[in-house]
Amino acid sequence: MSELKWYVLKAISGQENKVKNYIETEIKRLGFDQYVTQVVIPMEKVIQIRNGKKVPKERPYYPGYLMIEADLMGEIPHVIKNIPGVISFLSLTKGGDPVPMRKSEVNRMLGRMDELSEFASDVEIPYVVGENVKVIDGPFNGFNGTVEKILEDKKKIEVSVLIFGRKTPMELSYMQVEKV
Numbered sequence: 703m704s705e706l707k708w709y710v711l712k713a714i715s716g717q718e719n720k721v722k723n724y725i726e727t728e729i730k731r732l733g734f735d736q737y738v739t740q741v742v743i744p745m746e747k748v749i750q751i752r753n754g755k756k757v758p759k760e761r762p763y764y765p766g767y768l769m770i771e772a773d774l775m776g777e778i779p780h781v782i783k784n785i786p787g788v789i790s791f792l793s794l795t796k797g798g799d800p801v802p803m804r805k806s807e808v809n810r811m812l813g814r815m816d817e818l819s820e821f822a823s824d825v826e827i828p829y830v831v832g833e834n835v836k837v838i839d840g841p842f843n844g845f846n847g848t849v850e851k852i853l854e855d856k857k858k859i860e861v862s863v864l865i866f867g868r869k870t871p872m873e874l875s876y877m878q879v880e881k882v
Contacts (some may be wrong), residue, residue: 706739707802708771710792711782715766718743721787722768728785737778740771744811751828754838754880767792769811774800828876829859835879837863842872846882 713721722741729738744763749756766789772778779800782788791800803811829835833849847863850871861879862869 705773706771707773708769708808709774709800709802711768711770712789712792713766713768714787714789717787718762718766718768721785724785724787725768725770725782728781732781734778734781736773737775738770738772738782740769742769742771742812743767744769751876754877756877769803769808829879829881834882835859835861836882837861837874837878838880839878840874847872847879 711721722743725738725741729735744767745760746763747758747760750759751757770782772782779791783790790797793800829849829852831849831852835847835849837843837845837847842863842865845863845865847861849859850862851860853860853873856873858873858875859879860871861874862871864870
């Protein structure tokens with residue numbers, strides 16, 4: 703009976719999905735399905751704001767890393783290491799043997815994925831200080847202003863708006879402004 707364990711694979715950041723597909727295709731082609739059973743990219747949901755709308759987006763929680771459930775017998779480590787985009791297995795020493803993850807770590811990572819997929823809490827702030835924005839909601843709808851401060855904890859931005867020739871700072875939520 704083969705021993706399936708979870709390992710961490712380092713890959714080129716930004717190519718996680720490509721690497722996952724390559725591994726799955728290659729393993730199938732070689733008939734190694736029972737030795738490599740799962741390839742997982744832990745993802746997190748973030749909310750990005752595009753044109754004033756909240757757009758949920760997934761991104762790797764650990765960019766450049768994949769988790770793979772495998773029995774690394776015979777040729778398997780070799781096959782996986784030769785996949786385009788794969789850098790190496792996570793090991794204790796450079797080029798050493800791949801180190802399996804502890805059960806608790808695996809559960810935490812996989813559990814974290816479930817947790818993360820349920821609520822996307824981090825709103826990415828699509829604005830930077832000094833950027834020009836247009837107020838699209840509230841009493842100053844239609845006014846242009848400049849982002850003065852980003853208040854991350856409150857999920858708001860401070861915008862100074864020219865009102866009657868005077869700069870007036872106001873706190874607005876990201877949804878109340880758009881890029882000019």
